[in-house]
Structure formats: C-alpha cells, structure tokens
Amino acid sequence: MNSKYTLLVCDGASCKTTHKANLAAGFKKVIAEKKLGEFVSVVKTGCFGICGQGPIVKVLPDDLLYVSVKQTDIEEIVEEHIKNGNVVKRLLYTDPFTQEPVEKQKGKKIYQKQFRIALRNCGLINPEDITEYIAVRGYEALASVLADKTPIEVVELMKKSKLRGRGGGGFPTGLKWEFTAKQPGNEKYVICNADEGDPGAFMDRSVLEGDPHSVLEAMAIAGYAIGASQGYIYVRAEYPLAIHRLNIAMEQAREYGFLGKNIFSSGFDFDIDIRLGAGAFVCGEETALIHSMEGQRGEPTKKPPFPSVSGFRKKPTSVNNVETFANIPAIVLNGADWFASIGTENSKGTKVFALAGKINNIGLVEVPMGTTLREIIYDIGGGMVNNKEFKAVQSGGPSGGVIPKEHLDTPIDYESLKQIGSMMGSGGLIVLDEDDDIVQLAKFYLDFTQDESCGKCTPCRIGTKRMYEILDRLTKLEGSPDDLDILEDLAVNIKNSALCGLGQSAPNPVLSTMEYFKDEYEAYAYRKVKHTYSIITDKCIGCTKCARVCPVECISGSVKVPHVIDESLCIACGACYTACPVNAIEKP
Amino acid sequence: MKINSRSELVELRKSLSNKITLRESGATTDDTIEILIGMATCGIASGAKDTYNELITVIEDLNLTNVKVISVGCLGYCYMEPTVQVCIPGEEPLLYGKITKDKAFELIEKVIVERVYLSDNLLIRSFDKAGASNE
Amino acid sequence: MEKVNLDLKDLDLEKLAELDQYILTLDDPVERLINVLHRAQDIFGYLPPNLQLYIARKLNISAAKVNGVVSFYSYFTEEKTGKYVVSVCMGTACYVKGAEKVLKRVLKELCVEKNEVTKDGLFSVKDVRCVGACSLAPILTIGETVFGHMTEEKVPGVLNKFRGEINED
Numbered sequence: 012m013n014s015k016y017t018l019l020v021c022d023g024a025s026c027k028t029t030h031k032a033n034l035a036a037g038f039k040k041v042i043a044e045k046k047l048g049e050f051v052s053v054v055k056t057g058c059f060g061i062c063g064q065g066p067i068v069k070v071l072p073d074d075l076l077y078v079s080v081k082q083t084d085i086e087e088i089v090e091e092h093i094k095n096g097n098v099v100k101r102l103l104y105t106d107p108f109t110q111e112p113v114e115k116q117k118g119k120k121i122y123q124k125q126f127r128i129a130l131r132n133c134g135l136i137n138p139e140d141i142t143e144y145i146a147v148r149g150y151e152a153l154a155s156v157l158a159d160k161t162p163i164e165v166v167e168l169m170k171k172s173k174l175r176g177r178g179g180g181g182f183p184t185g186l187k188w189e190f191t192a193k194q195p196g197n198e199k200y201v202i203c204n205a206d207e208g209d210p211g212a213f214m215d216r217s218v219l220e221g222d223p224h225s226v227l228e229a230m231a232i233a234g235y236a237i238g239a240s241q242g243y244i245y246v247r248a249e250y251p252l253a254i255h256r257l258n259i260a261m262e263q264a265r266e267y268g269f270l271g272k273n274i275f276s277s278g279f280d281f282d283i284d285i286r287l288g289a290g291a292f293v294c295g296e297e298t299a300l301i302h303s304m305e306g307q308r309g310e311p312t313k314k315p316p317f318p319s320v321s322g323f324r325k326k327p328t329s330v331n332n333v334e335t336f337a338n339i340p341a342i343v344l345n346g347a348d349w350f351a352s353i354g355t356e357n358s359k360g361t362k363v364f365a366l367a368g369k370i371n372n373i374g375l376v377e378v379p380m381g382t383t384l385r386e387i388i389y390d391i392g393g394g395m396v397n398n399k400e401f402k403a404v405q406s407g408g409p410s411g412g413v414i415p416k417e418h419l420d421t422p423i424d425y426e427s428l429k430q431i432g433s434m435m436g437s438g439g440l441i442v443l444d445e446d447d448d449i450v451q452l453a454k455f456y457l458d459f460t461q462d463e464s465c466g467k468c469t470p471c472r473i474g475t476k477r478m479y480e481i482l483d484r485l486t487k488l489e490g491s492p493d494d495l496d497i498l499e500d501l502a503v504n505i506k507n508s509a510l511c512g513l514g515q516s517a518p519n520p521v522l523s524t525m526e527y528f529k530d531e532y533e534a535y536a537y538r539k540v541k542h543t544y545s546i547i548t549d550k551c552i553g554c555t556k557c558a559r560v561c562p563v564e565c566i567s568g569s570v571k572v573p574h575v576i577d578e579s580l581c582i583a584c585g586a587c588y589t590a591c592p593v594n595a596i597e598k599p
Numbered sequence: 600m601k602i603n604s605r606s607e608l609v610e611l612r613k614s615l616s617n618k619i620t621l622r623e624s625g626a627t628t629d630d631t632i633e634i635l636i637g638m639a640t641c642g643i644a645s646g647a648k649d650t651y652n653e654l655i656t657v658i659e660d661l662n663l664t665n666v667k668v669i670s671v672g673c674l675g676y677c678y679m680e681p682t683v684q685v686c687i688p689g690e691e692p693l694l695y696g697k698i699t700k701d702k703a704f705e706l707i708e709k710v711i712v713e714r715v716y717l718s719d720n721l722l723i724r725s726f727d728k729a730g731a732s733n734e
Numbered sequence: 735m736e737k738v739n740l741d742l743k744d745l746d747l748e749k750l751a752e753l754d755q756y757i758l759t760l761d762d763p764v765e766r767l768i769n770v771l772h773r774a775q776d777i778f779g780y781l782p783p784n785l786q787l788y789i790a791r792k793l794n795i796s797a798a799k800v801n802g803v804v805s806f807y808s809y810f811t812e813e814k815t816g817k818y819v820v821s822v823c824m825g826t827a828c829y830v831k832g833a834e835k836v837l838k839r840v841l842k843e844l845c846v847e848k849n850e851v852t853k854d855g856l857f858s859v860k861d862v863r864c865v866g867a868c869s870l871a872p873i874l875t876i877g878e879t880v881f882g883h884m885t886e887e888k889v890p891g892v893l894n895k896f897r898g899e900i901n902e903d
Contacts, residue, residue, distance in 0.1 A: 017716065019716075019721065019723075021723075022719065035718075052715070052716070053718070054716040054718045054721055055718045055719045055721070056721040056722065056723055057676070057679055057694075057696055057720075057721065057722040057723055058722075058723065058725060059723045059725060060723065060725025060726070061725075069723075123725055123726050123727045124725075125725060125726030125727065126726065126727050126728065126729075127726050127727070127728035127729065128728070128729045130675065130728075131728045131729045132672075133671075133672040133673055133674065133675070134635070134637055134671050134672050134673055134674030134675070134682075134684070135619075135622055135623075135635070135671060136671060136672075137669050137670060137671055138671070138672050139670070142611075142615055143615075143618065145608065145611055145612050145615060146612060146615035146616060146618050146619045147619055148612060149612075150602075150608060151605070151608060151609070151612070154604075154605035154608050155605060158605050207866075208863070209864075210824070210825030210826045210827075210829075210863045210864035211825050211826035211827045211864055211868060212864070212866075213640075213641075213864070213866035213867075213868060216639070216640060216866045217639055217672060217673045217675070220639040220640065220672050220673065221639055221671065221672015221673050222672060248772060248809050249809075249862070249863075249865065249866075250640075250866070252639070252640050252643070253640075266600070266601075267600065267601060267602050268601035268602050268603065269602070275602070275603065275604055275605060275608075276603045276604060286766075286768070286769070287768060287769055287772055288768075288807075288809075289768055289771070289772065289807035289808075289809035289810055290807050290808035290809035290810075290863070291806060291807050291808065292863070303768065304765075305765055306764055306765045306766060306767035306768055306803070307803065308802050308803055308806040309806060309807070310806075341729045345729060345730070365868065367826070367827035367868035367869070367871065368826075368827055368830050368831075369830065369831075371678065372676075372678050373677045373678040373827075373868060373869040374675045374676050374677035374678055374869060375673065375675035375677065376675060376726075377675075377726070391725065405826065408826065439826065441826045441827055441830060443830060447830055452829075452830070455826070455829050456826075459863075465806070584835070640865070640866055640867055641866070641867040641868075641869055641870065643880075644867045644870055644873075644880035644882060645869075645870065645882065677867075677868070677869030678869050680869065
C-alpha cells in the first residue's frame with residue numbers, strides 16, 4: 012500500500028448507528044489538521060463481527076485492533092500511534108481467554124464468534140469445478156473410510172462424534188445409521204432431505220449451491236456405513252440453481268470415479284439420483300418425503316415402523332438433512348474427538364443459522380452450539396435496524412416459537428431451546444422489533460400450517476383451521492376473552508394428538524407467544540387495540556408532509572397548523588408516520 | 600480421469616494446493632490473481648451475474664492476462680451482496696461487499712492495478728473455520 | 735359446476751410428443767410421477783384435466799391418482815397462468831417486512847384476485863413460500879427476475895417494465 016499506515020475503520024451498521032459515531036470522518040479531519048495525510052489512509056470497512064466492542068479500528072501494517080473507540084480517542088490514536096509510533100494500550104482488544112491486551116495481532120487471529128464446519132468451503136471454491144473441491148481435501152474422507160475402516164467402524168465414529176440431525180429433530184446421526192445398518196437385506200437407501208421448507212431458512216440451499224460435493228461425499232460415506240448402493244437427494248423444485256449445480260457435481264464425481272462402480276478400487280458401488288419436490292412443507296417430514304419420492308401424495312404415516320426399518324420402497328432407509336451431511340467429511344478428516352470437543356454437553360459441533368428480519372447483518376452464520384442468542388444478534392448480527400428495541404426472535408419457523416428478551420442469554424442447543432418453548436428447527440432466526448405485532452405473527456404462522464396441512468389427520472386439518480379462525484377474529488377485534496382459553500385448549504390438544512411432526516408442532520407459535528406476550532393477546536381479546544394512527548397536536552408543526560403522503564387523504568389541516576387524522580378513514584398504512592419529520596404521529 | 604486410489608487422490612490434491620493457499624492466506628509465489636465472486640441465488644438476485652460479466656470485460660479491456668474471475672458459492676454476507684474476494688499473491692485475501700456492476704471497474708483499478716483499498720466496500724472476514732489444507 | 739374438458743384431442747401433438755419422449759427415458763415412470771408432472775408443466779405451462787388424463791393413461795394408473803398428486807402439491811397448477819407469473823414471497827422474513835402490502839398493491843394494480851389471469855393474458859399473481867433470498871426482503875419475482883426491497887410504491891414501475899416489453903414486440 013502507498014501510505015505508511017492504513018486505518019480500517021468499522022462502518023458497519025451497528026458501529027454507525029448504535030454508537031452514533033462517524034469515526035472515519037473524525038480521523039480524516041484530525042489527520043488533515045496534523046498534516047499526516049501522506050503517512051496514513053483511512054478506509055471504511057464492513058462489520059468485524061464483534062459489535063459488542065464497537066466501534067472498532069484496525070491499524071495496518073501493525074495489525075492491531077482498537078476497540079470501543081470514541082470520537083474523543085481519535086486525537087490520541089493519531090498523535091501517539093501514527094505520529095509517534097506508540098501503541099495506545101488502553102484501547103487495545105483484549106483476548107477473551109487470557110484477558111490480556113493483544114498488542115501484536117500477527118499470527119493470532121481475533122477470537123471469532125463464528126466457526127464454520129458445514130459452510131467451510133462455501134464461497135471459497137467453485138462449486139462447478141470438482142478439482143477445487145479436491146484441492147480442499149475433497150473425497151479424501153471417503154477414500155480413507157474405504158481404505159481403513161469397516162462399515163461398523165464408520166458407524167462407531169459417527170456415534171462418538173455425537174453429531175445430531177440438523178434438520179430440526181436432533182436425532183443422533185450415528186444411531187440412525189446403526190439402526191439402518193443392522194437391518195437385514197442388501198437393498199437399502201440413503202436419502203438426503205433437501206426439502207428446506209421453513210420460510211426464512213436458506214442454509215441448505217447455500218450448501219448445495221456453494222459446496223455440493225461435500226454432500227455427495229457424505230452420502231457415499233453413509234452408503235458404505237449402512238450398506239446401501241443407491242442414494243437420493245430430495246430437493247425443492249424452488250431451488251433450480253441448487254439442482255443445476257448438483258447435477259454438474261454428480262456428473263463430475265462419476266467421471267472421477269467417486270460415484271459409480273468400484274469406488275477407489277474398493278469394491279464399493281454407490282450412485283446418487285435427484286428427486287424433485289413440488290412445494291409441500293409436510294414433505295420435510297421423513298415418512299411424507301418418502302411417499303413423495305415414490306410418486307404419491309406427500310402424506311406422513313405413523314412411526315413405527317421407522318424408515319430405518321421400512322422406508323423407501325419398503326426397504327431400510329436413512330434420511331439425513333443437507334447440513335448434517337455437510338459436517339460429515341470434516342468429522343472423518345479431523346476425527347470424532349475434534350468434533351465432540353466443540354459445542355455443549357449434549358449438542359456437539361456447530362449450527363448454521365439464517366439471520367433475517369429487523370437485523371443489520373442479514374445473512375448466514377455458523378456458530379458453535381452454546382453460543383447465546385445475544386452474541387448472534389448483537390455481535391455477529393450487528394444489532395437491530397435503526398437501533399429499534401429488540402422484541403423477540405422467532406426460531407424454528409412454523410414449528411418453533413418466539414424467544415423474548417429475557418432469554419437472550421440462553422446458550423443455544425437442542426434442549427435449551429425446547430425448554431424455553433421454541434426449537435432448533437432448521438435454523439431460521441427471524442428478528443422482531445418493537446413495531447412487530449406478535450398476534451399477527453402467530454396468525455401468519457397458523458395461516459401457513461393450516462395451508463400446508465396435508466389433511467390426513469383431523470387435529471391438524473380441522474384444529475389448525477379453528478385456531479386460525481380464532482386468531483383472525485381476535486385481530487379483527489371481533490373476539491372475546493373466552494377465545495383465549497379455547498385457543499390454548501385447542502393448541503394443547505393438537506400438540507398431543509396430531510399424527511406427524513407438522514401437526515404436533517403447529518400450535519407452537521401460538522403457545523409460545525401466548526406465554527411471553529399474553530398482554531398482547533388480551534389487548535385484542537378486550538378490544539383495546541387501536542387500529543389507526545393519530546397526530547400529537549402539541550408536536551405537529553403543520554408541515555403538511557403527512558397529508559401529502561396519505562393514500563386515502565384522511566389527514567386534514569393547513570400550513571403551520573396542527574393536522575388531524577380522520578380515524579374512521581385511516582387504513583393504518585403508516586405512510587404518515589414515516590413522513591413526519593418531528594415524530595408527531597402516534598402509532599396504533 | 601478416474602481416480603483409483605487414495606494415493607492418486609492425494610497426489611492430485613497436492614498438485615492443486617497453490618490455489619487454496621492463495622485464497623486462504625495469499626502465501627504463494629505464482630503471479631495469478633483471482634477474483635472470487637459469490638454466485639448463489641441471493642448473490643445473483645443482487646446482480647452478481649452483471650458484476651461477473653463486467654469484471655471479465657474490464658479485465659479484457661485492461662489486458663490483465665493474469666487475473667481470473669471465478670464464481671463461488673455464498674459467503675453468508677447477504678446484506679452486502681454481491682460480494683467478491685480478491686486474492687493477490689503475497690497479500691492477505693480481501694473481501695469486498697456491494698460490488699455491483701458499476702463498481703467493477705473501480706474495484707479492479709484500485710485494488711488490483713493501484714493496490715490500494717477500496718473504501719466503504721471492504722469487508723472483514725468475521726469467522727474461523729474447520730481446516731482443510733492441514734494434513 | 736363447469737364442465738371439465740377431458741378431450742385428449744385438444745392437446746397439442748408436438749408438445750405431447752416431447753412429453754412422451756421424456757417418459758421413455760425413465761425406468762420407472764410411475765414412481766417418478768412427480769418428475770413427469772414437472773416436465774409436463776414445463777412443456778404445457780399448466781396441467782389441465784385432459785393432460786392429467788393423458789398422463790394417467792400413458793402410465794397406466796388412475797386419473798384420480800394423478801389428480802390427487804397434482805392437487806396436493808402447490809407447485810402444480812391446473813389453471814392457465816399469465817405470460818408473466820408475478821410471485822410475491824410470503825416467507826417470514828418478507829412477511830415481517832411488509833410483503834402483504836406489496837401483494838395487495840400488485841392485485842390492485844392488475845385488478846385480479848390471486849391465481850387469476852389478467853384480461854390481456856399478460857400477468858397472473860401467486861404467493862410463494864420463501865425463495866431463500868431473505869436479505870432482499872420483501873421480494874417479488876417475475877419469471878426468473880428477482881426484485882428485492884420492494885415497497886408498494888415500486889409495484890407499478892416493476893409491472894410497467896413487463897408491459898413495456900410487450901409494446902415493443
């Protein structure tokens with residue numbers, strides 16, 4: 012670089028809005044005043060992923076981090092560090108383990124909250140070029156398993172790693188393989204569940220689009236372990252790019268002999284085919300998925316028999332999810348102990364989450380189990396958009412629940428999330444802020460499950476419909492306090508009596524929101540919810556902006572005179588609220 | 600080309616190792632520069648395809664024969680799509696976000712030709728990952 | 735009730751030949767009924783009753799079974815769609831960012847109900863579950879093109895782009 016020093020100043024949304032700091036401009040000003048422009052350049056960067064300690068400034072080439080930098084610190088950093096070459100020790104990043112300030116970052120990375128196993132290759136390799144996957148030790152896990160291990164040893168390895176299914180249920184993968192392996196017969200199947208149906212989750216799509224070979228390799232390992240020579244990937248038709256890349260990957264894998272007959276001259280045969288879904292949420296349930304693969308309506312059937320006993324074509328079948336598979340080559344290469352050393356006591360390894368909603372850094376993150384929601388939302392996720400108040404985070408989609416502020420410090424694993432009324436699910440995290448209406452959200456999910464109910468069992472088919480009707484009544488201010496009791500009663504009954512996972516978990520969004528936000532339900536039940544916007548007369552300056560944006564022209568008033576909203580006409584679109592420059596509009 | 604044994608596979612991987620070293624640490628001596636561009640569904644929806652084509656055009660116009668553009672999957676920085684990673688031998692790889700079509704020329708001019716940072720778009724790699732190149 | 739057209743003679747022969755060709759490549763077309771239906775919908779644009787009957791006869795299964803599968807999956811449509819299908823994402827991320835308002839505006843602009851075709855045959859509107867591009871929420875897609883960060887106000891402009899293409903033809 013041209014200048015002697017480079018200052019990387021975090022310009023992420025969190026550092027910018029939460030701390031209301033414009034540090035980059037501040038640095039530029041001080042540097043210009045001191046006429047040091049030749050020696051140092053200022054570069055604005057994205058989020059460092061440790062927003063809790065923001066704002067952050069990194070100094071190059073010294074490679075050290077200053078944290079919690081305030082406007083008032085700029086002078087000192089420029090004078091001491093840039094001009095005199097002395098480190099400003101009090102602002103240094105502190106190593107969270109040794110508790111010591113880190114003066115030389117070189118060689119030592121800052122401790123990152125994210126650790127990627129399933130996503131390890133995403134964004135690093137070209138998914139349409141098998142040699143790039145080989146360059147990151149691709150297919151070496153399969154090669155080593157075929158050369159050194161018996162199928163039973165592979166099952167033992169998986170059991171020892173304590174990997175659990177990432178599709179939501181959290182069933183131990185090793186046990187699933189063991190059950191399937193122990194079944195008699197030669198005809199067995201491996202199925203990859205890529206029917207990612209939770210609206211708001213997209214980690215499986217990212218793995219298939221970014222690193223398809225890791226899934227193929229893991230499926231072959233599974234085939235070897237359970238004694239199957241055929242695998243299927245059941246993938247949503249809504250993911251055309253993922254399907255395209257899978258097809259390319261399978262073709263290349265066959266060309267290199269990683270799929271097909273006599274793989275690595277071991278005598279083991281394995282091939283994979285794709286089956287398309289056609290838009291049915293319930294097909295994420297493994298028995299429904301199998302029926303769909305057989306060309307039937309995707310209706311679930313009672314377990315037992317489990318698919319490991321009688322699955323696809325009535326043969327023993329192991330169904331595992333995309334993210335689960337993506338972990339497996341890394342577990343084989345790095346060892347079961349390595350994997351089991353990450354995470355909490357009962358949940359090992361990492362989990363990928365899709366962060367969305369009212370959060371700054373929307374995206375995919377992968378964190379060790381045991382990371383808290385607060386770390387995910389405020390450090391990695393960069394906090395709330397526009398610095399609004401956090402209300403809750405929805406996890407587990409239509410089968411999960413909301414997690415309110417008081418549980419933000421819960422370390423995430425399968426059990427802890429269940430305890431607080433939610434579930435891991437596939438890993439969609441939708442962040443809600445103060446503006447979100449929790450009852451409307453519950454209604455949204457009920458609309459979803461009711462629409463997606465396959466209709467086979469009564470509790471789900473009729474029960475969710477009734478629940479939806481009650482919620483609809485409540486939100487239209489046509490309900491009564493009795494409705495709340497009926498709603499809860501229904502929810503509990505459906506949970507206990509529905510046939511499959513979809514039905515049993517469908518009431519969760521209602522039950523969990525009722526537990527934590529009962530007051531909002533009551534407000535609807537007692538019809539105390541205001542549905543229209545109003546103008547606070549004292550604050551209104553009569554700028555006419557609201558009247559001009561109102562789509563139904565229900566705001567009247569003249570220039571410089573406080574305006575009035577005709578509440579009988581207001582459609583609560585919120586346009587006036589956004590337009591008002593002086594916060595004189597009150598929300599419903 | 601069929602690979603018949605683990606040793607053949609390891610040989611092949613070793614012959615390819617430069618590529619990954621360049622992308623992970625930049626510690627190579629080769630003179631090939633790589634621009635990786637995130638081309639998953641969300642990247643493409645944000646305009647990654649246009650960026651990809653524009654990068655190729657700019658590289659051809661400037662006759663930068665040692666620069667390759669490679670499409671990769673998603674890095675997870677959805678809020679900063681389209682994202683690219685610039686890998687220059689001897690330097691730490693750099694991530695840039697919001698590289699839309701109209702930023703492509705500036706990216707190549709500043710980062711590859713002039714070797715300075717492109718302010719406002721620089722992203723920090725905020726994750727560690729399971730090792731791949733260790734043995 | 736409207737009379738259902740089950741006349742196989744009304745089906746386009748060229749398209750049927752393409753479908754037959756595809757079915758011939760399958761070892762077990764009955765098990766792959768869903769793939770067959772996907773291909774049929776790709777070729778014909780939708781799955782009218784007579785086409786379902788044709789597929790049933792071809793695979794030697796009952797038409798009830800074919801219809802049972804078609805009606806079960808939301809990806810399959812028995813109704814003709816517009817030249818451009820406007821899909822408004824109703825995933826959770828889009829929902830909390832105002833997808834409902836976008837959908838309402840689209841329907842209002844086009845004067846149609848959901849799954850109905852506009853009079854000029856140009857558009858039909860449907861809601862879809864998560865497309866998986868949540869960072870761009872709320873989104874709508876028309877054909878292969880994704881429009882992110884949608885607002886009610888942006889709706890007419892987006893639709894006009896497609897109306898314009900027709901005028902230029």
